Each structure stands twice: as C-alpha cells, then as structure tokens.
Amino acid sequence: MTQAGPGRPRLREPRRPGATARAEILDAAAELFTTRGFASTSTRLIADAVGIRQASLYNHFATKNDILLALLEGTVEPTIEFDANLDADQPAAVRLCALAWFDTAQLCAHRWNLGALYLLPEVRAEQFGRFRAERDELAERYRDLATAIVGPRDPRAELPFRLVESAIASRADNELVDAQLPEVLATASLEVLNVGDIAAVKRRARALVIGVPGI
C-alpha cells in the first residue's frame, strides 16, 4: 500500500509547478510547446516531463489539441473577466488604460510565453474556434473603447490591442522583460489615440489595476 501524507494523496513527488496534476500537465505542455514546438511535442513527451503515464494524462485531456486550447484560453480569459468587472462609469480612456495595463501584465506574468502560440497554423483549425472567438471578443473591447475616443472608422482604433500583444515579441526577444512594460504599453495605447492629460488618466487607471490579483 502507498503511504500518503495529509491532504490530497499523491503517489509521486510533483516535478512541476502546479497544485494539481492538471496544472502540472499544463505547465509541462506550455514549456514544450514554446521551446520545442507544438508539432514536435507528443502527449507521451508531456507525460514524461510530468512524470506520469500517458494513460493518466488522458484522464485530464483527451488530445494534445485540448491541452493547447486550455493554454490559449488561459491567456485571454483573465483579461476578459477583468474587463467585465471594470466600472462602466469610468471614462473610456481610463478603462482602456486599465485594460492594456492588466492585459500586458498578465501576458508577461505567465511562466511561459504562450502568446507565441497564437500564430501557429494549427490554431486556425475549427477546434480552436472558441479560443479565437474569445480573443476576437477581447480585441473588440479594445476597439470599442478606442472608438469611443477617436470616433468611428479610424484605423488607430486597432493600435492599443496590437501594442499590448507586442509584449509577446518583447518576451521572445529578451530573457528579462522590462518590469515597466505594462505601464509603458498602457501609456503608448493612449498616446497613439492622442488622449489628452495622460497623467490624470493613468492615475485613475492605476487605481483600477492595483490590488487586482495577477498584477
């Protein structure tokens, strides 16, 4: 019989960060997908990196695509939730600044640079439609807030979302990303829309972002 300590019984010492086997699988897959490549990573390799059998992995995820889907959704869902809880009475510029600030911080906070997987050809498959719809929803939030500032049919309304996602390329290019990057990109998101009195907007946005879990 296996002796397990108090709490959730474990048959093995965890090898990876994560409180559950599911979290360990996601961490191992995130590392392999971003450093070795999605196509070149098998579920066997992921199971080996966690130190479990492939059959145990299948208790948590039916396919490798399901693992990728969970990882990708994890990059947008916290920000969608943050946005949904923003006070709608705040001016559009304040909400946009807070959104860009939070979003950049969470893109930078994940242990692996998962945004680098957005451009995988595999992600265009139907199975990833739910993730693509969520990311589109997020892009539309940025666009709506920006349009409230610059007016309709202005191509600059696309820029804040693009600036925030540039954190992905920054992470790919630099071992250590500048700790100021969330603030820098949130500020740039206002500059490209010619927002006035950016210092005041940032003060109010900062108050919405500080204390939020994940920042």
Place this chain on the structure above:
Amino acid sequence: MTQAGPGRPRLREPRRPGATARAEILDAAAELFTTRGFASTSTRLIADAVGIRQASLYNHFATKNDILLALLEGTVEPTIEFDANLDADQPAAVRLCALAWFDTAQLCAHRWNLGALYLLPEVRAEQFGRFRAERDELAERYRDLATAIVGPRDPRAELPFRLVESAIASRADNELVDAQLPEVLATASLEVLNVGDIAAVKRRARALVIGVPGI
C-alpha cells in the same frame, strides 16, 4: 528531346510565382511553412508543390533549414538596405518615419506572412544566428533613431519596432490588411515618442519612401 522555347529552357510549366526554380521553391515553402507549419512540412512536400523532384530541390537548398533561413532573411534585408541608403542629414524623426513606413509596407507586401515564423522555437537554433543578428541590427536602427528623439534609457525607444512588427499579427488576423497600415504604423511610431509637428515629418518621410521599389 525536349523542346524549349527562347530564353532559359524549362522542362516543365512553372506552377508557382517566381522567375526561377529557386524563387518557386521559396514561394512553395513560404506557403507551406505559414499554412501547414514548419515542423510538419518536409522538403518532399515542398518539391511536390513546385512540381520538381526532391533531388532537384537539393540543387538549390541543402536543407529545409536553409530554405527557412533564406525566407527569414528576405523579411529584413530589404529594410536594412533601405535604411542604409537613407540620407543621414535628415532629422531622426523623418528617418524613423520613413523606416517604419517602408518596413511595414514590405512586411505587408510579401505574398505569405513570413513574420509569423519569427516566433518558431526552431529559429532559436545556432543555424539561424545570421538572421537573428540581422533582425537585431534592424531593431537597433529603430532604437537609435528613437533614442535620438526621446533621449537615452527611455523604454519608449523600443516601441516603433514593435509597432511595425504588429503588422504581422494584423495580417494573421485579417484576410485583407488595411492599405493604410504602413502610414498608420509610421505615424503611431512618432506619436508614441511625442514627436512634434508630425504632419511635417510625415511629408518629408513620404518623399523618401515614394518611388522606392517595393512600396
């Protein structure tokens, strides 16, 4: 005996855009790498898409990596050359604007969205060092010009290069990229650095960019 018309004799009708077999191979590989994935594409598949034998492909490129290297270098070398020919007497803001304008235009002009391959884990291998050095050189040109505007140790100096490369994500997300994108991103590159009298800077930059092949 095979009858060949005037000019370079061809044993087959070309299937792909490109004046030479080498160009056809690059076009087929660019399509397959960006739509199917690099790891999932073999040299056999590329040869099939061109309509040549694998052995003929090896006359032009020794390995699949060599094809990728040629494609990646093709995304930065025209811009490095454009920059090298810019009049050094022009103010930094004008040169930066022209550089961003030209670079975005060339990233958008290529038939396939090759920038989407920058984040491939495979590109971190030693064999791609030459490409990475060229892209770093280009990033440094942007940084130097931006630093001449905002001063040293200002994190905003990174933003123009990031804005220009956001054209890659725009292409990935939209069938048709806004024809104004080069101008929009060139303008945004100035806005994020708080450049004054942007209209005048853009007029001078436009004169440097118009008439350049590839724009």
